[in-house]
Amino acid sequence: MITVSGVELRAGPRLLMDDVAFQVAPGDRVGLVGRNGAGKTTLTKVLAGESEPAAGAVTRRGDVGYLPQDPRTGDLHVLGRDRILSARGLDTVIRDLRTAETAMASEDEAVREKAMGRYTRLDAEFDARGGYAAESEAASIASSLGLPTRVLDQELATLSGGQRRRIELARILFSGASTLLLDEPTNHLDADSIVWLRDYLKTYPGGLMVISHDVELIEQVVNRVFHLDANRAEIDQYNMGWKPYLLQRETDERRRKRERVNAEKKAATLMAQADKMRAKATKAVAAQNMARRAQKLLAGIEGERVTDKVAKLRFPTPAPCGKTPLSASGLSRSYGSLEIFTDVDLNIDRGSRVVVLGLNGAGKTTLLRLLAGLDEPDTGQVEPGHGLKLGYYAQEHETLDVQRSVLDNMRSSAPDLDDTETRKVLGSFLFSGDDVDKPAGVLSGGEKTRLALAMLVVSAANVLLLDEPTNNLDPASREEVLAALRTYEGAVVLVSHDEGAVAALEPERVLLLPDGVEDHWNQDYQDLISLA
Template sequence: MDDIRAAEKWAGGGQGLSTDACVGAPVRTPVEFSLVLVAKEVEVRAGARLLLTPVSFQVAPGDKVGLVGRNGAGKTTLTKILAGEALPAAGQITRQGQIGYLPQDPRTGDLDTLAKDRILSARGLDSILKRLTRYSVEMATETGAAQDTAMASYARAEAELAAAGGYAAEAEAARIAANLGLPDRVLGQPLRTLSGGQRRRVELARILFSGADNLLLDEPTNHLDADSIVWLRDFLKSYPGGVILISHDVGLLEAIVTKVFHLDANRAELDQYAMDWKRYLQQRETDEKRRRRERVNAERKAEQLLAQADKMRAKATKATAAQNMAKRAERLLASVEGERVADRVAKIRFPTPAPCGKVPLRASDLSKSYGSLEVFTDVTLAIDKGSRVVVLGLNGAGKTTLLRILGGIEASDTGEVQPGHGLRLGYYAQEHETLDVSRSVLENMMTAAPDEMSPTDARKILGSFLFTGDDVDKPARVLSGGEKTRLALAMLVVSAANVLLLDEPTNNLDPASRAEVLAAIHSFAGAIVLVTHDEGAVEALEPDRVLLLPDGDEDLWTPDYADLIALA
């Protein structure tokens, strides 16, 4: 009966199994990971726009591939195609074995499902454990034929559990969850009661627990604290299957990648480097210097050929030779790559704030619970004109929930939010809930301005955020995480807000775009309430106050609080 009680703890809503401090890769031996993911002459397009010219590659067991490139280059689109969630414009994908795919905006299934059951479902353990619990009850309560049926059913379910890894697999799921900052208290809650960051970590735990032959992970460190990132690095480093990783976390890339695929947005090509991250950076710089030398030499020789051709054209007898010489010059220039154009970066400047009173936003005695889970109680806050507040607290402490309440997206259980004279709120949501995914990029932009904006003016501003041509007509639902971030920031720029609520504004951004956001935060003249794991964002904010959740304690900012940022 010990096994039954262990099953009941996860399947029946108990506190879960005890967890160890760390866990390695799923319980599969390297020899079992003999399957590869193969792309053959795959072409990627977004509408009519070419993102990637035909390319072939494969990911074998043990390969740790860093897929890099600027925001909007097509990394997320390519990953969706590899995962089977989208089709290539041309070419073929061969998927041998199971794919574990973590998109930037994970789907969590039925929000009434318990977090632990969502994780266990990766191997079908959730349904098996529930059946075991039901059959054990029937064996104890039924008699005669019904009891015999329950015993036979229990034996079959137990055999299924053994085939799926048994109770060792169940304990493994608990350890993975714990190392990603999901304690038993959270695992026993329905998904709908969890924050966006907690739900994302549940999905990451589910993917890691799946034991898939290939993992496709799009920004897996979003919403992880420093300890969880260290654990994830070690987990992926020792994972015996193939891994394709999209991440702007340089430390993670340095620690694990054995290959780098650089998606060059300017050339629409995938440069493949069979080397670790540091050697890739050196090799890429070497490649750039070689391309520049080849280009200079080709241009010099072509210039000489064209000059000679011009001289020869003066003589009718040499017209054909002159024409051939000019064609040689053209072929020479075509044989070398043009100098790589620097990646474009969105120019981000938050708006000049609209006039407002001395205290544009107040909140008093706010509390929030989800069922029996108390998030925070009695939070009182006054946002003065031009003040800069950073909200800190462990994952699940209610930081995002507080911003949603302040932004009018969610109601508090007690207390009230009081807008002051002239308040204009600008809310940047980490899950991009402020975007209407059924509307186009252009339509979202035009609805964000407080005054009527012409399509021409909206297009001009969107162009500075790298949305050009047909891009503005795309529905927001098809945008990558980085593109959604850029659109949400563009909408803030035209909002004339005097109080900005910013929830993880640097997630999904490449280094150059992140630098733009940090500069915009630093120079904004209005008030900012910031939630972030990014120490650089707090430095740019230069906060005057800190609000600590879930207790709601407020204090003047001092450097002593900096150690809490990465843990938040």
């Protein structure tokens, strides 16, 4: 259980929420909603104990399982299986058991005796932590999230970003924590895994708070909705499911509007009467009291909710370039003995639109990193054509310098742009005032997405490499991205699980990984998008 009392949260000087109080008890499945940048991720970090509120208290009873938008996986040389088992400490017990087994085969009797005693104690600890049943449970969760045995037996360093995120989600679900805090848990999941996750969360016996732009997950799972209103710095709590919440919120908005209109009318009448009475000295005190009542009346009502702002995204005309600004031939990439793909050829002509499809781990992100020049292929080469100006959007936001401010990141992307124009562009992406001085590392996933897109806008790129550009975006911001894709005149290479993003791109070609097969786009490939 998590209990919150009198909590105030800030992002620098900006007030995110004030005097907030609520509980997340066993059986509560809370959907935390609100526009990007409203403070959802900041709140979950505070609830998880990863940061402190500006005021107030957070009390936790029982373990908390926290999946942030950018999961930290720790040691990348750990096997995927061991990372999941570490949620209950089983990884170290199993490793120590294997060591003891080896020592029990020693020719030294003293070593054997000591090892046998150690094995007995470890075996009891293994049983106490769930034993083989727990191992089986972990394997079942991993399989349901699209993690086959071959992936679990690999080091995290050899896995794609999507596979590592699935490992972390499996680890947190396996932990058996009394409260789960999940920030965009469906990112990088295929359609079957999302269906399984919905069913799993619907019956989770502990408390749950989830941030998700997957409306179906919210509809099917949550029984409470917390709406974080960025305009009023408050959380509106609704003890009901998603669809009743939407109806009730509209009702509340109409009620607030009526109350404000009535209060403003009454206050205007009182102030008018007070102004008349002030003319007579004998009624000055009464006039003052009447004016005070009018002010109190206005202060006691909530302001009408201002429509949430949305980043305005429009890609400018791309820089001139030759007929084929980017090409690649014979590309192959391996991690140790694990072959990702071999002999991939790709020519990106001016204004062409290509979608890259493949299951998680097929090398989609790896290919984009090779094309962007961030990694070197094992074989083959990437050749820039005449006038190439490349823009790369990384799904893990690796292109952002997390130590530098929002403004400095923008300056690095467009050094010739003066500060006034740079701030103007940032303002259109909802970064204003002191927000531009925040380090990029403290931004939420949605804010990092907005900053990365803003950097693309000022780059005047003629080839965009986009890796899951709609992840972490609220529906309104996602629509802005899709609209910008539809009208962009340059070339695009897109990796996405989002069927709407692929439809907006209107691709001409598809590249299938890991085989490297290229084909003209047709609707037969549509069903592969959500499986990618």
